[in-house]
Amino acid sequence: xxxxxxxxxxxxxxxxxxxxxxxxxxxxxxxxxxxxxxxxxxxxxxxxxxxxxxxxxxxxxxxxxxxxxxxxxxxxxxxxxxxxxxxxxxxxxxxxxxxxxxxxxxxxxxxxxxxxxxxxxxxxxxxxxxxxxxxxxxxxxxxxxxxxxxxxxxxxxxxxxxxxxxxxxxxxxxxxxxxxxxxxxxxxxxxxxxxxxxxxxxxxxxxxxxxxxxx
Amino acid sequence: xxxxxxxxxxxxxxxxxxxxxxxxxxxxxxxxxxxxxxxxxxxxxxxxxxxxxxxxxxxxxxxxxxxxxxxxxxxxxxxxxxxxxxxxxxxxxxxxxxxxxx
Numbered sequence: 373x374x375x376x377x378x379x380x381x382x383x384x385x386x387x388x389x390x391x392x393x394x395x396x397x398x399x400x401x402x403x404x405x406x407x408x409x410x411x412x413x414x415x416x417x418x419x420x421x422x423x424x425x426x427x428x429x430x431x432x433x434x435x436x437x438x439x440x441x442x443x444x445x446x447x448x449x450x451x452x453x454x455x456x457x458x459x460x461x462x463x464x465x466x467x468x469x470x471x472x473x474x475x476x477x478x479x480x481x482x483x484x485x486x487x488x489x490x491x492x493x494x495x496x497x498x499x500x501x502x503x504x505x506x507x508x509x510x511x512x513x514x515x516x517x518x519x520x521x522x523x524x525x526x527x528x529x530x531x532x533x534x535x536x537x538x539x540x541x542x543x544x545x546x547x548x549x550x551x552x553x554x555x556x557x558x559x560x561x562x563x564x565x566x567x568x569x570x571x572x573x574x575x576x577x578x579x580x581x582x583x584x585x586x587x
Numbered sequence: 588x589x590x591x592x593x594x595x596x597x598x599x600x601x602x603x604x605x606x607x608x609x610x611x612x613x614x615x616x617x618x619x620x621x622x623x624x625x626x627x628x629x630x631x632x633x634x635x636x637x638x639x640x641x642x643x644x645x646x647x648x649x650x651x652x653x654x655x656x657x658x659x660x661x662x663x664x665x666x667x668x669x670x671x672x673x674x675x676x677x678x679x680x681x682x683x684x685x686x687x688x689x
Contacts, residue, residue: 412639412640415607415640417607418606418607418638418639418640419638419639420636420637420638420639420671421670421671421674427607427608520650520653521646521649521650521653521680522650523647523650524643524646524647527646557676557679557680560675560676561642561646561675561676561677561680562639562675563639563675564639
């Protein structure tokens with residue numbers, strides 16, 4: 373089974389193998405949220421409305437999860453979900469690159485390098501196996517377009533894809549608009565996605581308030 | 588946790604903490620109840636803490652109830668547990684009521 377991080381990055385790959393540009397900082401914050409969801413599903417961490425706790429610090433055998441767990445063990449002073457989202461975001465780990473490497477290793481993506489204008493490196497990640505991405509898209513569409521209770525994993529996926537601005541890769545704008553209340557309801561069910569949204573809102577606000585320097 | 592059948596309702600009484608340590612047991616108990624009974628009430632009167640893992644267990648049980656066309660009610664929420672359900676908007680996907688239905 374793919375990790376949540378891998379599923380989100382896979383969702384961002386378009387039919388030409390390019391990565392869809394998500395919301396500016398949304399992608400980076402949301403990928404951190406995806407790792408926390410992975411850790412929660414692996415019963416390594418648990419959260420409540422504010423705090424995050426390590427439940428099982430033993431290595432899980434996934435390099436990303438184990439690194440984040442180790443970072444969390446080293447900083448017991450950080451307690452809240454939002455603190456941790458911002459701390460991991462601030463480390464500038466290449467979560468997207470690690471997920472891409474894993475998807476290539478699994479035979480789901482290929483890695484192609486080329487030159488544009490003979491000097492600019494262009495990287496693409498075309499789908500080697502279309503089925504996994506099709507399944508992820510189908511689960512997202514079903515979670516949003518039906519009124520049944522989705523699997524908790526699909527609730528997490530909707531909330532992360534929404535924070536990344538990737539739902540438009542799955543459904544048309546008018547479909548998303550018609551189901552806006554449903555999307556917001558699903559996103560609100562999970563503490564981690566509420567905190568990702570709050571961290572993003574805080575960042576947006578601080579960027580708006582930042583003075584514009586003219587040189 | 589204990590289970591009792593009253594007036595056609597299977598009432599699952601949950602006690603203590605609903606968190607990562609107990610979530611699997613909670614989900615299994617509630618799932619088994621909705622697979623065997625047409626009406627199930629999860630009585631949270633004895634629960635004093637619920638984490639995200641606990642909420643997910645309840646959601647998965649509600650999903651199983653939907654698949655089995657069983658009625659599923661969460662009742663007797665109190666204190667901080669009630670607040671967690673409210674903040675998460677669980678009332679949008681679950682039937683939540685104060686007293687047990689029987």
